[in-house]
Every structure is written in structure tokens, then in C-alpha cells.
């Protein structure tokens with residue numbers, strides 16, 4: 042039986058003050074060890090192994106996620122993210138079981154250069170949405186995360202209060218692999234979160250390379266967060282990204298920066314005059330916000346709701362979702378065929394000599410492609426032919 046001490050804190054008034062009622066009780070040994078948590082000392086010493094988690098069945102996953110069980114949702118996402126081929130089929134069956142419960146959330150993408158304030162905005166915006174009674178899931182799409190692991194560490198600190206709320210669920214980007222792989226996992230994670238009852242999904246992108254286009258293709262509303270600055274800084278924002286945005290948010294409109302932010306907003310408004318809107322029937326505008334002072338966020342939510350109403354009434358909302366689904370199918374076919382081709386041992390064996398012939402000017406790139414595709418075709422036809430003689434096929 043542990044013995045506890047009970048004493049006055051160091052900062053208690055020196056003179057005896059009858060009104061001072063604070064006492065400190067001694068803690069439990071081991072609780073300070075945050076690396077292992079306050080766990081059974083036998084497990085800590087290695088004498089006892091922690092019980093491995095029992096594998097869940099497809100039905101248990103579907104039931105748990107449907108009931109909004111966060112632990113099971115996390116495990117379902119881990120299954121979706123797994124690169125183990127044995128997990129793939131099971132993950133797809135789980136997803137299949139949950140599909141009828143998906144599609145009801147509003148999906149919002151958030152992009153901007155690193156440091157623009159995406160994570161801080163999500164923290165403030167997400168908390169506000171929870172206060173309004175929403176359930177918010179935050180995902181990230183970061184194809185570089187396996188290299189830097191930066192966004193994961195950064196977001197843990199930036200989203201400190203949001204991550205502790207029961208109405209919110211934060212999941213860092215799946216690590217590694219191609220952008221296509223990360224995109225598939227993030228899309229499927231989004232569906233799982235919808236099935237678990239989250240009605241607003243916020244997707245943060247790292248804002249490098251192609252991840253903006255990928256996130257645009259999985260959300261309903263896309264916002265670009267920008268910083269203040271003179272015209273030359275505006276040039277740094279690729280026009281192509283502005284063309285994807287349904288709103289441009291000039292963040293850090295606070296303190297000394299407020300006036301500069303107002304100027305930047307006007308500059309962006311002028312530039313938007315020349316840009317084709319991202320969404321039919323919706324005029325993209327620039328707005329002021331401060332994630333730190335929590336200003337402009339309520340207005341931003343009103344804008345997103347207005348967007349949802351306008352585009353739902355016109356049918357653009359539903360048509361975009363349908364187009365996104367079909368695009369998704371097509372892009373996965375692209376990737377699948379690409380992998381089939383570049384994983385084919387016969388093709389791989391011939392690539393060096395054919396590439397060398399291209400480099401030496403013996404054949405044109407077009408001829409090289411025709412040759413390789415021909416090899417690939419014959420190869421697959423032969424495989425099918427052989428299959429017919431397989432005992433199982435007789």
C-alpha cells in the first residue's frame with residue numbers, strides 16, 4: 042500500500058492564513074515517466090508482455106466505426122494505410138460495409154505555403170465548429186511526411202486543444218509512398234471519418250508540388266491561406282493554385298500586420314478579377330482572418346455555408362462529387378496500369394537496351410514506347426494462354 046504525504050505548496054503564504062485551502066498530495070511513482078506511461082511495473086521491467094490487441098473482424102470494424110468508436114476508427118484507418126497485401130482486401134471489405142454511411146460531411150481543403158498558418162487556423166476554426174455543435178475530423182495530405190515527419194510533430198503542438206476534444210478527431214498524413222498512394226489512403230480515411238459521424242472534414246495540404254491538386258480533387262470547398270506582403274510576394278503564389286481556390290484567406294490580420302493584410306486583401310481581389318473561378322456559379326473572394334486572435338473565422342464559416350447552399354441548389358455540388366468519384370477511379374486505373382507495366386520482369390529486362398537505343402538516336406521515343414508496350418502486351422497474352430493449361434482451369 043503506497044503512503045501519501047499531504048503538504049502545503051511551496052508558494053503558500055508564509056504566515057498562517059486560515060483562508061488558504063490548497064494542499065498538495067504526493068504523486069504516484071512512475072507517472073512522470075512519459076515515455077512508457079504509468080503502466081504495470083512488470084511490463085516496464087519486461088517480465089510481462091503487454092497483451093497484443095485482438096484482431097477485429099470486418100463486422101466488428103464496421104460496427105465500431107458506425108458507432109463512432111474512436112479507437113476502432115483509428116485501427117480501421119491503420120488497416121486502410123497498411124501496405125501489407127493481406128490487409129488490403131480486409132480494409133476494402135470494411136470500407137464496403139461503411140459506404141452507405143459516407144458522403145454526408147462537408148469536405149473542406151486548406152492549402153498555403155508552410156508558415157501561412159494552416160494548422161493554427163484549423164485549430165481555431167475546428168474549435169469554433171465544435172462549439173457550434175459539429176463533429177470535426179482533421180486530416181493531412183503530405184507526400185513528404187515520411188521524409189520529414191515535420192507536419193506530424195508540428196500539428197501535435199499547433200492543435201493542442203482541438204486534439205483533446207471528444208468532438209474532434211485528428212489524423213496525421215499517411216506516411217510515404219507515391220502521391221497516388223497517399224491520396225487513396227486519405228480519401229478512404231475521409232470516408233471512414235464520415236461513417237463515424239464527423240460532419241465536417243478539414244484536409245490540410247503541405248502546399249508543395251502536386252498535393253494541392255490532389256486535395257482539391259477530394260473536397261467540396263477549397264481555401265488558400267496567404268500571408269501579407271508586397272506585390273512581389275504575390276507573384277510567388279502560383280496562379281494555378283489561385284484558380285483552384287473558392288476563398289483566399291489573408292491570415293495574420295492582427296496587430297501591426299492588420300493594415301498590411303487589408304492592402305494584401307485588396308491586391309488579391311484585383312488579381313481574382315482575372316482568374317477563372319474554381320467553382321461554377323461561385324465568385325471567389327479574398328477575406329481577412331487571424332487564427333491567433335480568432336477573428337474572421339465565423340465569417341469564413343458563413344461563406345462556406347453559403348457556398349454549400351448555392352452549389353447544392355444549382356446541382357454543382359453533387360456534380361462535382363460525382364466527377365471526383367469517377368476521376369478517382371480513373372486515376373487509380375492509371376496508377377494500377379503503371380505499376381503492372383513497370384513491375385513486369387520482361388519489360389524491366391528490355392528497358393535498358395531500348396532506352397539506350399533512344400539515347401543513341403537509333404529509334405525515336407515513340408518507337409521505343411510502341412516496342413515496350415508490344416512486349417508488355419505479348420507478355421500478358423502469354424500469361425493468359427499459359428493459365429488455360431493450369432490444372433485449376435481445366
Ligand SMILES: Nc1nc2c(ncn2[C@@H]2O[C@H](COP(=O)(O)OP(=O)(O)O)[C@@H](O)[C@H]2O)c(=O)[nH]1
Pocket residue numbers: 153154155156157158159160161162195199292293294295330331332333334
Ligand atoms: N500573428 C499571427 N501569427 C499566426 C497566425 N496564425 C499562425 N500564426 C503563426 O505562424 C506560424 C506558422 O503557423 P502554422 O499554423 O504552423 O502554419 P502552417 O505551416 O501553414 O501549418 C506559427 O508560429 C503561428 O503561431 C495569426 O493569425 N496571427
Ligand SMILES: [Mg+2]
Pocket residue numbers: 159160161192195196245
Ligand atoms: Mg501545418
